[in-house]
Amino acid sequence: MNGLIELEREVISTGRCTSCGACTTFCPRMKKTRALPNAQTIRGLFRGERTRVNCDKCETCYNVCPASPSLDRRLLKEETIGDTIPLFLAGQITDERLHELSHDGGIATAITEYLLSKGERVAVTVEDRRYPLKTLHTTLRAPGEATRAAGTRYGTTPNTLSLREDPACFIGLGCHITAIRRAESKGLIKPPLLIGLFCMRNINYQNLLKLLGKKGVKREDVREIRIEENHVKIKRRGDPDSDLAVSLEEVRDLFRDECRFCPDFTAELADISIGSTGTPDGWSTIIIRTRRGRELIERLVENGAIRTTDTVNRDAIERLAKLKSQESEKPAAPTSPGREPLSP
Template identity: 70%
Template sequence: MNKMNRFTKLQREVISAGRCTSCGACTTFCPRMTRVRSQPNSQTITGLFKGHRTRVSCDECDICYNVCPGSPELDRELLKEQVIGDMRPRILAARINNQKLHKLTHDGGAATAITQQMLSNGQKVAVTVKDKTYPLKTLHTTLRALDEATSAAGTRYGTTPNVLSLHERPDCFIGLGCHTTAIRRAEAEGLIKPPVLIGLFCMRNINYQNLLKILAQVGVNREDATKIRIEENQVKIRTRDDKDNVTIPLEEVSSLFRDECRFCPDPTAELADISIGSIGTEDKWSTIVIRTKRGADLINKLEENGTITTTDEVDSGAIERLIKLKSQ
């Protein structure tokens, strides 16, 4: 191991270098770390595995660095080979058949369909939800009851340390590529047997503090802003009464997005069991990429019990262009 202890290395190469995604992985798996003002901090014994290596100094431990998705030393192809194998991805278009839930979703509601299926089986699902007071603020939580499925329906933009939800031992985890990469790294380290991983397409995420500044500039109170959509090179902010809706050209609010996201090479969550997005499919449909046998079994079950409808009508070239664009 390098003479520099791994937390110091994490600070220098990830946190101070502007590569930290705030995914929560290091503070989930390292027994000595916590979060201070949304940043990893090594000061308190905590972590998913309480007692694990607590008597080992940072000079003898490498957990925090080895689970970090922002590490410049990460070999993604090797990790993919270790945890995914050589299964060829299958790409489909999917749409949830529950019309009530479909109306609440951004596109086809595939992630909501999976949430519904898991909860109906009595399983727990880790998701991102909106804050009840400030709807554009995102929170990570674990759902346990079927009637909670609606709380996670629809698209959420925001940076949340979702990996911390593993403390709740969920059966299914829905997050971004940075989250699923961190969990797969932990799996490769032998730290965890991961839940079913659902990865959401993501080009870049929102800086909530900068979002608040933009809301102030356009005269919208943060408690009144209920939804944000990013499409057609525009940022669309919806308010509670729909009277003060705002549309802003994307080029005018570049500060809205996290600088850290520019380092991410994975817009399609390629280490998930199933990846979900909207690129390449028609309006009101979801694009799903099945990457593992576990993912295939889940989608087959959803098809068989009528939870979703699927087709092969997907423009896979659009997905390839998205990946190429992110790598530039």
Template identity: 25%
Template sequence: MIVQTSQGQTRLINEVINNGLCVRCGACAGFCPYFDYIDGKIIPLAPCCSDTARCFQICPLAEHGEKNESDESGIGDYRKIFAARSTDPEIVSRAQYGGVVSTLMIYALEKGEIKAAVLTSRGNGSSPAGFLAESRGDILSCSGSEYTGSGGLSALNRALKAGKDMLGIVGLPCQMEAVRRMSMVESSGENLSAPISLKIALFCTWALDHRAFDDFLVKNMDGGKIIKYDIPPPPSEKLVVQTLKRKMEYPLSDIRPFIQQGCLLCEDMTGETADLSVGTLEGSKSWNTLIVRTQRGEDLLAGAVKQGLLEVAEFPDENFNHLMEASENKRNRGRKRRIEKNK
């Protein structure tokens, strides 16, 4: 995938950003010196006429005749699927559900499989942002789910420019696709994603525009620091916001207007190019769904289970059928909208 054009920045701005399709994955921010991620938005800093067009090539929403040809089954290629949960009380107390992602990243860090992890932080009152975690405490500080675009890959780009290697990354499917594209953009054949040693994807149906969602919360909340967001599995159809004062619930019909439009073109719910993919387990708040995709992921999981850090169980057939159905529905919706957009 090599696109030779001096209009890379122009095409990215016109075809993605100005069309309202940017999903704030953060891949271009810092990878190209002319883009930055600032308070929930990708900002072009200055004109660029480089013929490398790398910013355009790595954008998961940019269309240039190349895409990931994955398994059409809905969840992509995989080796095994488990129900899994952490056995660490501290991790479980902070986790969104089963604590699998934090457990695996901490295990990988302490075992020396990675030197640091690219995660998403709450942003200290501003928008969620990419964060380079280099300790157990750092990883735990990023526990829990965010439901807005985060610009997380900007932290990966900063780490790569600083010469860091053996990196783990936790991200959404769009971010996994951007990382995949990073491996193919150099005419020299250099794999720019080679310093990444571990990729864990989070299931995602869509993400919200941070600024629009934040405005909604300001108008509809009675104050108090937010400590957790949750969208329980169907049929709940609600967003739950937990603050220090109380718990509030909002119908998803009130939230859907803030969905990033680029998310509606996405065909990947589970992060098909990752080593491991993790999501909720429908019907259980204390377990995660865990998809093992690569040998690297399988080896890491086996080590964590052997150390007693994770408990795994057989994945129920009913949950498997629901997972396949949801994934295929997202693929079909995204494909249909892409076709309509390109007419």
């Protein structure tokens, strides 16, 4: 039997937990839990005597975890989206104001705003209004709110908890999408439309602040941070000449350790994946993997919300996807001490 104890032993104590939130989201004993900023809190919940006593060893937490070493990704793909041939497009939002606020082509923003305008809910990551650059998961409901989620963000957010608000669309990273597909394969959820964002590696809020401190940049002044193949770009508000490019070597120890195990650059189980690799500045790469995904993109084009072309550098995407997959098979040594194991 694989349950909470195995999850602790194989995932949390070994530093693999991506803080996706799925164990808590789907645990029948934790249905009412809401505030979960990070894995430590999830561990705290598991540690709580009441929770532990009430754990009925249903195995759900283990079965939905995207970081479980026993996960067979090929089988999960077969069981959920099937063996589809992905369609690659370049896309750009047509609304100039939203394009200005978005990074790249603003496709995730266009999808969000389009669905909100149809009265649908969209689960997204936003910036905490009190603390610039700190990320939160939330569900948007009103037209015009897409601007809250526009732009690239890095952080550790248990976005799957937003599923409790029954969104029509969920926008997240590959680890979130994998967890939701695992839940789907177990019959625990009929997933919303899943939009996955390309992700090579991630950084948490505290380390982001360390990086900015090292470079003498105030978080309020940051317009955009982008982790790219060889460096981290920090763009400041106002003056493009003050943008910084910090080499990956210099900041490698600030990245989230759990991402070393992740093979999924393009969120390969999403209905639609979106990223910047493969298209020029001002455009986004769109990978359509399912009929649902294709229908949505067609609707956006028909409504004039986005424009698309088929000019995408697939080699660039496939090279990074292969690199990430290979690195995950032989993960580098952790840069921070592992979390201590929980006592059984």
